[in-house]
Amino acid sequence: MKVFIETYGCTFNQADSEIMAGILNENNIGLVSTEEEADAIIVNTCYVKLPTESKVINRIKNLQKQYPDKKIIVGGCMVEVDPKKLEAIGPNCSWIGPHQLNKTADVVKSTIGGEIVREFGFSDEPKVCVPKIRKDPYIHVIQICEGCLGACTYCCTRFARGHLNSYPIKDIVEEARLAIEDGCVEIELTAQDTSAFGKDTGEKLSDLIKEVASLDGDFRVRVGMMHPRNIGNDLDNLIEAFKMEKVYDFIHLPIQSGSDKVLREMGRNHTVDDYKNIVYSFKQAIPDITIATDIIIGYPTETEEDFMKTAELIREIKFNLIHLSKYQHREGAISSSLDNIPFDDMKRRSKYLSEIKFEMLEEENKFLQDREMDALVVEKGSKGGFIAKTNSYIPVVVQDVNLGEFIKVHIDKTTGTYLIGHKID
Secondary structure: OEEEEEEOOOHHHHHHHHHHHHHHHHOOOEEOOOHHHOOEEEEEEOOOOHHHHHHHHHHHHHHHHHOOOOEEEEEEHHHHHOHHHHHHHOOOOEEEOOOOHHHHHHHHHHHHOOOOOEEOOOOOOOOOOOOOOOOOOOEEEEEOEEOOOOOOOOOOHHHHHOOOEEOOHHHHHHHHHHHHHOOOOEEEEEOOOHHHOOOOOOOOHHHHHHHHHOOOOOOEEEEOOOOHHHOHHHHHHHHHHHOOOOEOOEEEOOOEOOOHHHHHHHOOOOOHHHHHHHHHHHHHHOOOOEEEEEEEEOOOOOOHHHHHHHHHHHHHHOOOEEEEEEOOOOOOOHHHHOOOOOHHHHHHHHHHHHHHHHHHHHHHHHOOOOOEEEEEEEEEOEOEOEEEEEOOOOEEEEOOOOOOOEEEEEEEEEOOOOEEEEEOO
8 A cells, every 4th residue: 555645725724734744654654655566646735725725626626636546545624624616626525624533544554445434523632642743854743633613704724623632741842852762853832822821731832932942952943923912921931941052033923913903803803913913922032033924905894094004014013034925715714704905906905015024024134134143054955055044044045055053154245035145164
């Protein structure tokens, strides 16, 4: 038996694929690098945005046409969010829901044997200290919890991931320790919302970060997305954790809108001032910190005044990384019952924010020209060379280095999205 796994979406979904690969390997089921070699193809779907939904649907359809003799198994969020559509496009496909990964080997064996098997539904099965096959030998992704405490009106992912289920700090630290001993130089702590970690168990994200960052070895810790509403009274402790030498000076803190009215209508449960307090507290304590955020353009209730408040917030905070998304209805989301704003308004607003974004990021990065910085080489570049991440998690394109290597780099050139440099001996 040979299986090919194809993954879409976030780091958490990628980690799900690593668990499926680990379980298959434990059960002596071979993993292959192309669909041509496989007896069964697992498509681990993402459903967070409409373009990704369209991509995975077309992929499932095309795989069935291209490989009529191969078995197709669908995993990921689509299984829980939109089973009716999945049944319509792949009536002969087996399913593995995101909470049923421990059954991966059984589903694969039965499917290759000619059955249609569908394992889905919610479970508190842990996703820490389980078999994994890493996509990248130098980066180890640890899911610290699954689910969230939010009720964002535009989101369908929460229907797939369910209630908050945090894993014990001691288990997460043990998994990190073993990964570092195995040669990993980057530990990624991921979740739908890392700041929700421990709200159901009484543990704290700040304590988790400190314990992982205190492990022996040369490595860096990257902390995944944090919802502003859940940081609460742990802010000072989180800042102390991020100040530790082995933790990247990087926070991903989505704001989504610069209007308090829209934030209320989105069900975000925080204000712009709450958000600013978090950002400026981090900036004051860690001046070189990289602030990444997400913005939704054209939420159905967003007026021109609301939109301009978002533009003003971007200019004020001067984010280092901005993910812009045009609003689109998602299956089951509350906001899907609302009317979309006019297409021309959406297009104009998107263009306006994109121009601000690139002008601002290009200007911010110019301050890094000719600086010497510490960096960690984490991946090969898509157009050659390698990508190293500075301590502030800014990507630098470099040549003549080795993966997993800690280097000092001189910044030769800057752009709005990345830096170009060379290794200093």
